[in-house]
Amino acid sequence: RKEVEQDPGPFNVPEGATVAFNCTYSNSASQSFFWYRQDCRKEPKLLMSVYSSGNEDGRFTAQLNRASQYISLLIRDSKLSDSATYLCVVSLTNRDDKIIFGKGTRLHILP
Amino acid sequence: NAGVTQTPKFQVLKTGQSMTLQCAQDMNHNSMYWYRQDPGMGLRLIYYSASEGTTDKGEVPNGYNVSRLNKREFSLRLESAAPSQTSVYFCASNHPGGQRVKNYGYTFGSGTRLTVV
Numbered sequence: 001r002k003e004v005e006q007d008p009g010p011f012n013v014p015e016g017a018t019v020a021f022n023c024t025y026s027n028s029a030s031q032s033f034f035w036y037r038q039d040c041r042k043e044p045k046l047l048m049s050v051y052s053s054g055n056e057d058g059r060f061t062a063q064l065n066r067a068s069q070y071i072s073l074l075i076r077d078s079k080l081s082d083s084a085t086y087l088c089v090v091s092l093t094n095r096d097d098k099i100i101f102g103k104g105t106r107l108h109i110l111p
Numbered sequence: 112n113a114g115v116t117q118t119p120k121f122q123v124l125k126t127g128q129s130m131t132l133q134c135a136q137d138m139n140h141n142s143m144y145w146y147r148q149d150p151g152m153g154l155r156l157i158y159y160s161a162s163e164g165t166t167d168k169g170e171v172p173n174g175y176n177v178s179r180l181n182k183r184e185f186s187l188r189l190e191s192a193a194p195s196q197t198s199v200y201f202c203a204s205n206h207p208g209g210q211r212v213k214n215y216g217y218t219f220g221s222g223t224r225l226t227v228v
Contacts, residue, residue, distance in 0.1 A: 034216045043201055043219035044154070087154075089216070099205075099217070101146075103153035 003027065003100045004090050010106040013078055020074040021105045023088030033064055033071045036087040038104065044087055047073075075107075083109045113137050117202050117220035124192040124227045132187040132223050134202030142205045143185035144169075144217070145177060147198040154201070160185055192227045199224050 005024045013019045025033075033050035048055065050062040050071050061074040071090075075082055088102035115136045124130055136143065145157040156169030160179040174196060176188045185204075189196060202220040 032216075036216075043221050044217075045219070046216045049216060099156075101154040103151070 004088055004102040006086075006088050006102040006105045008103060008105060010108050012108045012110055014110050015078060015080055017078055018074065018076045019078055019107065020072055021086065021107075022070050022072045023090075023102050023105075024068075024070045025088075025090045025100075026069070027090070027092070028066075028069060030069075030090045030092060032091045033062075034089040034091075035060075035062055035071075035073050036089055036101075038085045038087055040084075044101075047086070078109050080109050080111060083107055114218050115202055115204055115220035117200075117223055119223060120221065121224050122226070124189075124225065126193060126227060128192050129188065129190050130192065131189075132200055132202070132225075133184070134186065134220055135184045136202075136204040136218070137183065138204060138206075138218065139182070140204035140206045140218075141182070143179065144203045144205070145175070145185070145187045146201045146203065147171065147196075148201060148222075149198050157187065157200075189225075192225075194227045197225060197227045 003026050011019055035047040036044040037047045038044040048057050048062050050064050052064055054063040059076045063072045085104040085106050087104045091099040118133045141162045144159040146154045148154050155171050157171055157175050158169055158177040160166045163182045166177050166179055178186045200223045203217040205217045
């Protein structure tokens with residue numbers, strides 16, 4: 001099993017729809033979880049951290065399921081500007097070399 | 112609010128040439144990293160520095176060297192560039208949380224697009 005695995009997509013979703021994607025991780029000792037967004041030919045930018053209790057930031061909701069070892073990202077009322085690649089990031093908090101990036105899920109919002 | 116600054120943004124090298132990619136952060140972060148990103152491969156860690164004065168190999172260190180010049184600056188050197196090193200290089204910094212402190216995640220520079228011909 002890969003350390004961090006994501007569906008590469010692309011997810012083609014009409015504007016205004018809700019879209020969700022998951023990311024699975026293999027190390028049960030993982031401590032910190034994040035979603036990053038990367039626009040074409042740009043650097044990754046932190047979208048949100050993922051907390052054990054789940055967290056919401058506007059139209060975005062992130063959840064963690066430790067039992068099944070996955071995190072999820074839900075985007076409601078999708079906008080054209082949400083088109084990007086979403087990277088799942090998992091880390092062992094106290095190890096700098098154990099921050100693993102997923103390869104990303106591409107999302108295209110269609111007008 | 113500069114964050115992480117990388118230079119240059121673009122570079123074309125001939126096989127065998129050398130160059131240094133520069134990175135500086137102004138967030139007082141302890142940890143700095145160099146990644147490369149290739150199509151279909153995701154981000155791969157080349158080297159990292161957990162603190163000033165320390166450096167460690169990541170997943171793909173061959174062909175590269177690094178220097179943590181001070182807390183702000185972390186440079187990546189290609190001694191003899193090869194076509195396989197054509198990639199987009201990202202520098203990042205982080206203040207790892209440790210066991211009791213929250214990890215706030217990475218801040219990335221805008222990247223260096225390197226082509227080796």
